[in-house]
Amino acid sequence: KQEVTQIPAALSVPEGENLVLNCSFTDSAIYNLQWFRQDPGKGLTSLLLIQSSQREQTSGRLNASLDKSSGRSTLYIAASQPGDSATYLCAVLDYKLSFGAGTTVTVRA
Amino acid sequence: DVKVTQSSRYLVKRTGEKVFLECVQDMDHENMFWYRQDPGLGLRLIYFSYDVKMKEKGDIPEGYSVSREKKERFSLILESASTNQTSMYLCASRQGQRNYEQYFGPGTRLTVT
DSSP: OOOOOESSSSSEEEEEEEEEEEEEEOOOOSSSEEEEOTTTOOEEEEEEEEEETEEEETTTTTTEETTHHHHHHHEEEEEEGGGGEEEEEEEEHHHSEEEEOEEEEEOOO | OOOOESSEEEEETTOOOOOOEEEESSSSSSSSEEEETTTTTEEEEEEEESSSTTTOOOOOOEEEEEEEETTTTTEESSSSOOOGGOOEEEEEEEEEEETTTTEEEOEEEEOOO
């Protein structure tokens, strides 16, 4: 059974600092990995999708890497802003999408 | 842009009522999903559908049923609502191929009293 872990569970940084969010998974036989953002009381917003054959994916200030063999992904958010405050979830797709518990990020102005 | 909409943002129902949660997607996606999200338990898959009139049980189907009569619409039904079904319900959709993104709706916060 796939298990997805995100550490740390919470993170607080001053505005302008770079954010590094970690995701690990136990079974490397995945089709892809997806990073989501969730604001309180809202649905999930897709940020990035990395196919199993890719090493990284970029969108604006966001960059996600994937090391399938070691079962790890990292989401980098450059020059954080208060608007980046949210919970970030990673999910891996094998026969179904399995989610981590998320990292709650607070960016202090 | 893909759009997944859910019929209600907030819903309050009484124990024993039959509850319908509706989800509509506008991108002709084959796959649709229902999840519930609870603090400390994360996202759990209730049911999914990979085609019209097709459905598959997820991890926690007990107490729920689903209906997919049209490709764009996937309904979650609570036959007899109970207080332990108080939760955030999230609908999602994805194209048939596995290398596509999954998109979520805004969620329905259901309270059963």
